[in-house]
């Protein structure tokens with residue numbers, strides 16, 4: 508495969524931007540977590556861990572991209588040609604297997620549900636997330652479309668289970684959330700549904716006949732945007748819920764104190 512200068516640079520710049528966005532988000536979540544009420548702090552700390560892991564993996568992805576193509580002079584001009592080192596998809600899957608279960612744990616942690624419910628949801632949703640990524644990998648590294656379809660189908664089962672739990676079971680718990688944040692927590696679920704849906708659709712690209720340089724560039728740029736939205740933007744959203752809940756706790760503590768004084 509051959510990439511034009513601008514195709515190669517577009518992907519390279521996108522990876523670079525993602526490293527910066529994830530790194531900045533990690534600093535923000537770690538430092539601001541100290542201002543969050545201890546009850547909700549875990550949610551913000553986990554957001555920090557997710558973007559820190561992604562920042563590291565994007566550094567490796569950036570390097571792998573630069574190792575996989577080399578500037579070459581041809582008769583038609585200067586292009587980027589594939590080297591003997593293939594671009595490494597493993598970094599993405601290594602990242603997902605760690606960060607995807609943590610993302611569902613962020614949402615559960617910020618809801619601060621009763622311990623048995625939180626534990627059950629974390630195990631089931633986190634477990635399904637790990638299973639989804641493991642089942643996707645054999646298809647990802649296969650160039651046989653039959654194998655890709657098989658593992659796409661298998662991986663879709665835990666994916667649909669996650670969406671089902673988020674949209675049905677979690678609604679019951681939603682009713683018990685403070686009114687000020689109920690709408691935002693509900694929207695956080697849709698944010699997961701919307702941003703996560705990008706991945707199984709992008710996976711289909713080679714199976715529906717998309718190939719070559721344009722498909723590769725679209726896929727890498729698409730994954731980067733989806734990752735920034737699903738990790739950094741989602742984390743900010745979780746942070747805003749945690750911050751509002753912290754204010755509510757402080758407000759309650761203050762009014763309890765003034766009643767006592769009176």
Ligand SMILES: *C/C=C(C)/C=C/C=C(C)/C=C/C1=C(C)CCCC1(C)C
Nearest residue numbers: 643659662663666703706707710737
């Ligand atoms: C930060 C990274 C995130 C949120 C990644 C999410 C990835 C998925 C939801 C991937 C799902 C897949 C399927 C449902 C089927 C095909 C294989 C996968 C792994 C791409």
